[in-house]
Amino acid sequence: xxxxxxxxxxxxxxxxxxxxxxxxxxxxxxxxxxxxxxxxxxxxxxxxxxxxxxxxxxxxxxxxxxxxxxxxxxxxxxxxxxxxxxxxxxxxxxxxxxxxxxxxxxxxxxxxxxxxxxxxxxxxxxxxxxxxxxxxxxxxxxxxxxxxxxxxxxxxxxxxxxxxxxxxxxxxxxxxxxxxxxxxxxxxxxxxxxxxxxxxxxxxxxxxxxxxxxxxxxxxxxxxxxxxxxxxxxxxxxxxxxxxxxxxxxxxxxxxxxxxxxxxxxxxxxxxxxxxxxxxxxxxxxxxxxxxxxxxxxxxxxxxxxxxxxxxxxxxxxxxxxxxxxxxxxxxxxx
Numbered sequence: 001x002x003x004x005x006x007x008x009x010x011x012x013x014x015x016x017x018x019x020x021x022x023x024x025x026x027x028x029x030x031x032x033x034x035x036x037x038x039x040x041x042x043x044x045x046x047x048x049x050x051x052x053x054x055x056x057x058x059x060x061x062x063x064x065x066x067x068x069x070x071x072x073x074x075x076x077x078x079x080x081x082x083x084x085x086x087x088x089x090x091x092x093x094x095x096x097x098x099x100x101x102x103x104x105x106x107x108x109x110x111x112x113x114x115x116x117x118x119x120x121x122x123x124x125x126x127x128x129x130x131x132x133x134x135x136x137x138x139x140x141x142x143x144x145x146x147x148x149x150x151x152x153x154x155x156x157x158x159x160x161x162x163x164x165x166x167x168x169x170x171x172x173x174x175x176x177x178x179x180x181x182x183x184x185x186x187x188x189x190x191x192x193x194x195x196x197x198x199x200x201x202x203x204x205x206x207x208x209x210x211x212x213x214x215x216x217x218x219x220x221x222x223x224x225x226x227x228x229x230x231x232x233x234x235x236x237x238x239x240x241x242x243x244x245x246x247x248x249x250x251x252x253x254x255x256x257x258x259x260x261x262x263x264x265x266x267x268x269x270x271x272x273x274x275x276x277x278x279x280x281x282x283x284x285x286x287x288x289x290x291x292x293x294x295x296x297x298x299x300x301x302x303x304x305x306x307x308x309x310x311x312x313x314x315x316x317x318x319x320x321x322x323x324x325x326x327x328x329x330x331x332x333x334x335x
Contacts, residue, residue: 005070010100012096013073028200032200045079045209047076051094054091056098073096078194078199079210081192089191093187096187098180108137119131126182137171138167139170150182229317231251231252231255234249253284254300258299302323
């Protein structure tokens with residue numbers, strides 16, 4: 001299907017966009033040195049900044065700006081790849097996916113040829129066999145289930161959908177929403193796999209602008225010395241001279257060793273255990289620390305594992321952690 005400039009501007013992640021740049025005969029050196037092309041660099045940075053702010057880039061499809069629309073996306077990809085800032089790449093990918101989603105939805109309900117393009121994009125990029133039937137978009141239930149795996153809301157469960165003859169009937173919005181995550185991933189992979197030549201020095205200031213922009217998303221982790229409740233409970237059991245099951249001892253030992261304590265510091269904690277044996281305890285601790293064999297250091301069990309073994313004593317402070325080693329960590333961003 002032959003695409004016009006407006007279609008390429010709507011969906012600049014398509015292969016046709018890269019071909020369009022080559023057809024126009026522009027080089028990276030020109031973008032870096034030609035003052036007439038400077039507004040495109042500025043637009044590319046603005047496009048990234050908009051995405052970093054969690055917004056969707058507002059496109060201008062007037063005839064005179066179509067080239068700028070296409071080129072700004074391509075330059076943004078080049079700058080992002082060169083900067084290596086994954087946070088910006090992820091935000092940009094999601095923003096551009098949401099932007100394309102709006103156009104796909106509009107094109108799907110278009111009575112002219114744009115619905116063919118939208119359907120082709122969905123079919124070709126995401127292997128989802130979609131056809132139009134009246135006001136509905138119909139896909140096989142097997143395709144639906146493969147793509148709906150990203151959703152956990154009840155409305156996306158197959159039992160809550162309109163199904164007939166092994167096919168699922170969706171609105172234009174639902175059909176496009178179904179592929180947002182995959183479209184996000186597609187654009188992200190496109191950026192990360194882009195083969196970018198060395199950029200001219202004239203791009204240095206633009207790269208530095210992105211590096212400065214990425215700083216506000218830097219995450220600091222403040223860690224307290226407070227121990228998780230499962231560890232506290234295990235220590236209390238041992239301090240009372242009561243029996244801590246093997247799984248509890250394993251949890252306590254691997255937690256403390258992974259927190260940087262030495263075998264000599266951990267071993268005395270088990271002295272009050274009814275069946276304490278110093279030689280066996282030291283041997284087991286050395287084994288857990290990776291001092292024997294392959295040298296593999298044992299990991300602390302996950303919270304889910306501890307729950308299954310009745311070793312979890314979660315408190316509100318445990319919210320959102322998946323392993324006791326994460327307890328007490330507080331993430332702070334500058335965003």
